[in-house]
Amino acid sequence: MKCWFITVLMVVPLFLPGAIAFENDAPLDDPVLESRARDLARQIRCLVCQNESIFDSDADLAKDLRQIVRERIILGESDLAVTDYLVARYGDFVLLKPPIKPKTYLLWFGPALIMLFAGIGVVRFLKRTGAKGRHPEALSTSERKRVEHLISGEEVD
Numbered sequence: 131m132k133c134w135f136i137t138v139l140m141v142v143p144l145f146l147p148g149a150i151a152f153e154n155d156a157p158l159d160d161p162v163l164e165s166r167a168r169d170l171a172r173q174i175r176c177l178v179c180q181n182e183s184i185f186d187s188d189a190d191l192a193k194d195l196r197q198i199v200r201e202r203i204i205l206g207e208s209d210l211a212v213t214d215y216l217v218a219r220y221g222d223f224v225l226l227k228p229p230i231k232p233k234t235y236l237l238w239f240g241p242a243l244i245m246l247f248a249g250i251g252v253v254r255f256l257k258r259t260g261a262k263g264r265h266p267e268a269l270s271t272s273e274r275k276r277v278e279h280l281i282s283g284e285e286v287d
Contacts, residue, residue: 155193155196155197155200158200158203158204163200163203163204166203166209167196167199167200167203168185169209170199170203170209170212170213171183171184171185171195171196171199172185172226173213173225173226173227174195174199174213174216174224174225174226175223175224175225175226176189176191176192176195177191177195177220177223177224178190178191178192179192183226184196184199195216198215198216199212199216202215213225222234222237223237
């Protein structure tokens with residue numbers, strides 16, 4: 131029973147549609163144009179997966195974007211015109227390497243600012259809590275006498 135279940139789990143994914151991302155698309159007849167389409171697909175972000183290019187993604191939107199790229203290339207548009215079309219439609223976020231301009235400062239510098247503020251917060255926290263733990267206050271003379279009496283075993287008032 132256990133072997134049968136494992137076999138089914140291994141065989142079923144083979145029959146699922148869309149198991150292979152870019153290779154599942156209909157390639158262009160011209161190898162030069164197909165190479166351009168693949169290169170562009172590696173530069174465009176999948177808006178569903180967000181950390182993958184549309185070349186690597188198997189999401190339906192990525193398939194649609196790959197098809198748009200191929201259609202625009204067939205129409206004779208340059209790579210820049212194709213990316214400009216996608217940016218106009220989806221914004222700079224569609225590019226895996228968006229240009230540095232005021233609209234994209236947050237994309238480029240946001241993570242560094244977050245890390246900077248987190249570092250400052252950690253340093254301030256450690257300074258505040260570390261100072262109390264490292265330097266205990268000195269005992270007053272009455273406290274010192276009480277400790278000496280407790281150590282010697284004498285009773286204290």
